[in-house]
Amino acid sequence: MNTPSIPMPALGLGTFRLKDQTVIDAVKSGLSLGYRHIDTAQIYGNEAEVGQAIAESGVPRAELFVTTKIWTESLAGDRLMPSLRESLSKLCMDAVDLTLIHWPSPGGAVPLKDTLEALVEAKRLGLTREIGLSNFTVAQMREAIELVGVEALATNQVEIHPFLQNRAVVEFARSQGLHLTAYMPLAYGKVMTDPVMRDIAAAHRTTPAQVSLAWLLQQGFTVIPSSTKPANQAANLQAGTLRLSESDMARIATLDRGERLADPDFAPAWD
Template sequence: MNHTSTAPRADVGIPMTALGLGTFRLQGQTVIDAVRSGLRLGYRHIDTAQIYGNEAEVGQAVAESGVPREQIFVTTKIWIESLSADRLIPSLRESLRKLRMDAVDLTLIHWPSPGNAVALKETLDALIEARQLGLTRAIGLSNFTVAQMREAMALVGAGELATNQVEIHPFLQNRAVVEAARSLGLHLTAYMPLAYGKVMTEPVMLDIAAKHGTSAANVSLAWLLQQGFSVIPSSTRPANQAANLDAPRLRLDDADMARIATLDRGERLANPDFAPAWD
């Protein structure tokens, strides 16, 4: 199962696959079981983060899965307290220790530094050094606004950043960021693609799902994939994980896409008090 996305290839290793397994809010044995079953079903892209508090469990599941490490694309994210030059690389080494890995495939700045307390150039320079040291094969952004994406691209150049991971789902279509990313040539990864399950009760999504003989969840994932994004739904149930793997085979028509476009209501689910000023 290797639905390759349009994300730039990492310097070494495998490309990011378009459909990954998110681990946000999953803890302890729950995340071990979720990653284990996901890998067994065919997922080859696992997304975690320092702040999730589950890197050790993700690493355990990967190590015990029987799937060769070089076949799995692993992403982690640097937390806001470790964005400075003196803390970023040590924090990434600690993540690697927990993950039981010599390197991750992608390391993201999880959130822009609140109040620009750490200059973006300092963080990006440290990330590039981490890549040069072989600790990560690619680097990227998460939760960056249009202006912040432009600043990052200006600092490091086109092609250096693998993705900007942002919240996108039918109720928050994030069009300004999408349009800017496309103009910059920056790939996007959509998190919370099912809006915490809200898409499964939306009448328009259910109607489109019935038309195609599928689920509203798959309609949401297919809608994102057809726009060229990677998606990282979280799921703990093997049946749901398996169902999500069918999404890349679903083709929505123009009428379906137009109907989903009407659902945008700016409903942002991830909005901590340190978030940037959103577009």
């Protein structure tokens, strides 16, 4: 088995809402530009296309970090492993680098203990290199850490952008040494029209998108922006070279307005 061994790159390519040829083209373009971290999920309905794009890209699998996420209907102990094997089949891979619980079990229908035990077993069997969480609250992170230990959890992937800074989750995760991955880092493009973000971008001769990504990267988060345009993908990749001043960071800190964009009816009680 050709199991990859690279650490999670700080900047990845998200594929949420990308389908069919669009996602194939986006992933191929991203890989050609230098992205080596690809994020997908069962519910996105694009694992097969992501796998096809990776296979056709010519980039060796061992150079990539690939994440997928288990959907809520497959969190039960006896359903998780078959669903992960199905994901691997669609991706045409022996293993993914990271498997996340996409959302906590709605209403706690499936005990977290059962799901985590199945994920730990999947890791033992070599189906996934790492396991982790997504959309977990402080209480749910605490429970997961008590069950398997923080060292067993690679990340908690949550919504973080200038307008939702998710401070309670960030502070707790940091206090425990749990890494965070920020999804929707550009707030569906809303950062592009914000006057503060535009002003900071103008001062650095860059874009508000790069400013938002740099703001997150400087805080130590992994970020996974989604983009279908090669020019935007290339620009996003450059965010790691942008250094914001303490004044820039402080100005962005004032933009928090609790504007949550991912809030389905089965979401947990947010902090």
